[in-house]
Amino acid sequence: MINIGRIWRNILGLKPAPAEFVGYENLVHFITKRALLELEGDLIEIGAYMGGGTVKLARLARRHGKKLYVIDTFDPASDKAISKSAVRATEVYQAFLEGRSMWEVYREATRPFRNVVTIIEDSRKVMFDEERKFAFGFVDGCHEKACVENDFYLIWRHLVPGGVVAFHDYRYDDWPEVTEALEGLMDKHKYEIRETHEVVGSYGISSILLTKK
């Protein structure tokens, strides 16, 4: 099949988009099918890494005249999480970067998107103005329980009714604290959640999507 995007990239001398590890097209499909971007508010992503998924969300957001807020430290060494199988998050990040700077790779990938607002910060230090509204959020940042809880509240407080927040690595054995945090949050906020969806993505790893009442 002819890939128009690739042809244009070649003509313009642009590099192909970096890899992503979630299967963002499944999220894009869900957002589109549910017409989530007809709702008031922008999009937010926590944990962009090289920006391979960011550009997919940014493209969709741009079509709807929306911004995509992105939070990441862009510092592979700052993530101290160690998975159940004893893999250090920082080592995984370094391996795929192959010596490149995470920030440089991300910046290059997202350069064409003027609707991307990048916040270079630990998500635990980020606060939004009260009036900020989000229609969709995606979280794939730090996999520790306290981080997941932080990232949930950071978005949930600003999510409009009918809006969706999604978390990667749900029920993924290697990051059990993600599931532990989410099960607690889903129970605590069950009267505010209209529905939940599990979407299977790349490598058979799921994201859970929570729709706010």
Ligand SMILES: C[S@@+](CC[C@H](N)C(=O)[O-])C[C@H]1O[C@@H](n2cnc3c(N)ncnc32)[C@H](O)[C@@H]1O
């Ligand atoms: C698993 S990677 C994200 C992968 C990305 N979703 C993809 O598929 O390409 C996790 C990202 O979260 C970032 N991160 C980890 N802890 C963070 C924190 N406390 N605040 C902000 N970003 C964080 C890391 O720098 C890394 O880029």
